Amino acid sequence: MTAPVLLVIAHGSRDPRHAATVTALTARVRSLRPGLRVETAFLDFNAPSVPQVLSRLAADGVREVVALPLLLTRAFHAKADIPSVLREAALRHPWLSVRRAEVLGPSPLLTAALERRLSEAGLDPSDPSARASTGVVLASAGSTDPEAIAVIAEIAREWRHTGWCAVRPAFASAVSAAGYPRTEDAVRALRADGARRVAVAPYVIAPGRLPDRIAEGARSAGADVxxxxxxxxxxxxxxxxxxxxxxxxxxxxxxTA
Structure with missing residues (x-):
């Protein structure tokens, strides 16, 4: 029995680093499971689009697809954009069955990825004393969706219980109505609360404008890592x-399911 095609749906960006990261990620997925057909599509800015890829798959005789949003939270793109584009495709290819996978987060694997990135930046998460003296800013791109914001805050709370002296959520985009700070504000608050070391961990998949804003905020506020x-x-x-x-x-x- 032929396995369903994996269709990874990324947001897309004008920044070429975004598409390059998505391409590298899907290449790693193929290496982990040889024989699985993995396709990539973008909602905006980059090609190919989701309709283009689904039309090509249908023309190739594919009958089953798993559409996987390359998103960390269930915000607008996961709740509206992707279901909408898939419903439109269903009208054109009614014989093509597509099962939608869950968004990536939250997951212990993402926490493991965050800690690996901190380690690569010079902080040793395996050292209990380093954890106990370090405040971490969990820096997300941000969202206007209350559910997505609540998920980021919950991830920060749970991560705090693994030995860090504090973990604060922060956002690159304006979500001031939710009461959460920007990256630079969170760095300064942790410093004011007595954290000996402050690290910023971007909870973002690929480079782009908002991740750059996270980095700028971290540097301007004097984050150590x-x-x-x-x-x-x-x-x-x-x-x-x-x-x-x-x-x-x-x-x-x-x-349409």
Whole structure:
């Protein structure tokens, strides 16, 4: 029996580093599971689009697809944009069955990726004394969706219980109505609260304008450690396959399900 095609749906960006990161991540997924057909599509800015890829798959005789949002939270793109584009495709290709996978976060694999990035930036998360003296800013791109904001805050709370002296959520985009700070504000607050070391961990998959804003905020506020974005690491590749397997195991469903 042929396995469903994995269609990774990324947001897209004018920044070429975004598409390059997505390409590297999907290449790592292919290396972990040889024989699995993995396709990439973008919602905006980059090609190919989701309709273009689904049309090509249908023309190739593919009948089953798992559409996986390359997103860390269930915000607007996961709740509205992706379902909408898949419903439109269903009208053109009614014989094509697409199961939607869950977004990537939250997951222990993402926390592991954050800690690996901190380690690569010079902080040793395996050292209990380093954790106990370090305040971490969990810096997300941001969202106007209350559910997505609440998820980021909960991840910060849970991560705090693994030995860090504090973990604060922060956002690159304006979400002041939710009461959460920008990256630079969170760095300064941790310093004022007595953290001997402050590290910024971007909870973002690929480089771009908002991740650059996170980095600028961290530097302007004098953060001691600035980790890189999550990128095409092994944890994310394994997580993509985990989400794919979960969706593929569900009963066959139509695009509108």
């Amino acid at each position: 600035l980790a890189d974005v999550l990128g095409p690491g092994p944890e994310l590749a394994r997580l993509l396959l985990r989400r794919y397997d979960g969706a593929a195991a569900r009963p066959r469903a139509a695009l």
